[in-house]
Amino acid sequence: MKVLVSAYACEPHKGSEPGVGWNWVKQIARFHEVWVITRANNKEKIEEELNRNPISNIHFIYYDLPKWMYFWKRGQRGVYFYYCFWQLGIFFLAKKLHKRHQFDIVHHLTFGNNWMPTFMPFLNIPFIWGPIGGAETVPKNFKSEFSFKWRYYETLRNFLQWWALKLDPIIKMALKRSTIIIARTKITQNVIPKKYKSKTVLILESGISMEDFSYKKMEPKKNNNFKILMVGRLIYLKGFSLAIKAFAKLVKEMSNSVFFIIGGGPEMKNLKKLSKRLAIEDKVQFLGQLPRTEVLKHMAEADVFLYPSLKDAGAWVLYEAMLVGLPVVCLDYAGPGEIVTKECGIKVKVETPEQVVNDLASALKRLALDNDLRYKLSQGAKKRAAYFAWDRKGEIIKNIYKNFWGEQNRK
Structure with a gap:
């Protein structure tokens, strides 16, 4: 035609x-x-x-x-x-x-x-x-x-x-x-x-294009920090403030946790202020915008991909994180809620900001404590990504x- x-x-x-x-x-x-x-x-x-x-x-x-x-x-x-x-x-x-x-x-x-x-x-x-x-x-x-x-x-x-x-x-x-x-x-x-x-x-x-993708999840190291990664433009609808608040709750119980944020945008200043107010600025690293190759390296080294976006229809970075083999913690809402399944991540219900922050923190803690679950979801993430x-x-x-x-x- x-x-x-x-x-x-x-x-x-x-x-x-x-x-x-x-x-x-x-x-x-x-x-x-x-x-x-x-x-x-x-x-x-x-x-x-x-x-x-x-x-x-x-x-x-x-x-x-x-x-x-x-x-x-x-x-x-x-x-x-x-x-x-x-x-x-x-x-x-x-x-x-x-x-x-x-x-x-x-x-x-x-x-x-x-x-x-x-x-x-x-x-x-x-x-x-x-x-x-x-x-x-x-x-x-x-x-x-x-x-x-x-x-x-x-x-x-x-x-x-x-x-x-x-x-x-x-x-x-x-x-x-x-x-x-x-x-x-x-x-x-x-x-x-x-x-x-x-x-x-x-x-x-x-x-996602499969032919040009060669990055694989690194094997977990003993006694290593629990590394959480979030990638995206720093704008209001991506849920970065929710992610930082949830991470602050996690750190109180798991001091070996670290949070890497990749991306730039108008909310950078406010998010840094929030991290300082919650006394976790030494645990949250804002890496700014990075080339795709650097982003993929960080994905390969991370333990969990956190993505509490409040509005996305489709999330390219989510597919890449899954294909690397990162378990996902996201909201059960909009595009991510349809992309992520229980075989590749943990989805949190969307009711109130307080409930979401608490449930995100609980999901992160669960993954930090359960290596077998992380491995299972990692394998499931790769299979799910290939579906797209x-x-x-x-x-x-x-x-x-x-x-x-x-x-x-x-x-």
Whole structure:
């Protein structure tokens, strides 16, 4: 089939939305001929990768708005407006491309939010939307963990999502005209209006490349410190404050515990203050942003991967930690709650901040004291991570397209 893809974010060797765009495009291209409309500033990295590893049946079309509109991209406030205008601009480009190539499917990949518009449904050809998320919100009881700025931001975002699903005519048209809607979490799947549920499928958006992964968990050493690792951008929704509070409780009972935090972000200063206030600053090491190779080395040396994120749909770093063989302690919520099973980690219920902190500390203590359990979960983590290999996800995408094509032929 001839497939047209809309992928605002699409870049090789990246996580988050750029990685979703790139890897989904690669998997679709294993079975179909693909034309991809993406941002012009992605061109350099994409062309470098294609020169190293050519893919004959992918055609990239690079598009950007006029330079005088670039001011919208400065900071997060204007990205939404820039994105909306970009989507409108590529609609007219897509019409010209469709007239030339006669596509069988148009697939909108990124941004994958259920409250951000796409005009691809108006091409009047079969439309696939997703993987989309956006319904993953911070539980109300946990907003007390954030500053006023972040509480305001989260409230505004929740309002935009509600407005989009209930009132935005562009989003309502996307829901109506979609042949298939791909939800990236059960939370998002559950907010899809009832009349469209029958055409909604659940696929976690991210995956892991197995071929370039050679790091293995190091054998535990006797009388060694119990090393806990957390990796991510230091922002409010990642749950770093919960992790530090839980670690403070653990240290009172297990003084050989150490906590390494990798990542940078706006909450760095506040998190360091929290560590000092809890009198554990000598036990918590903020390593800042590190190259991926260094991150993987730390993973190989750690005992447990702590990841109490309050909102993630998919977590690339979580897959890598699992593939290394790290047992996971996370919340039973959103993406991590669906990725992690009892065979590879311990999931904590999400009720109140106090309960989560206590339960995280208990889970860490349990793993610190039980080497056999850590080994069992380590082996389970490797097996579970392999389940999310990109090539396997490609087969799932292939079947979705196959089923979709069968439905079209029966009409």
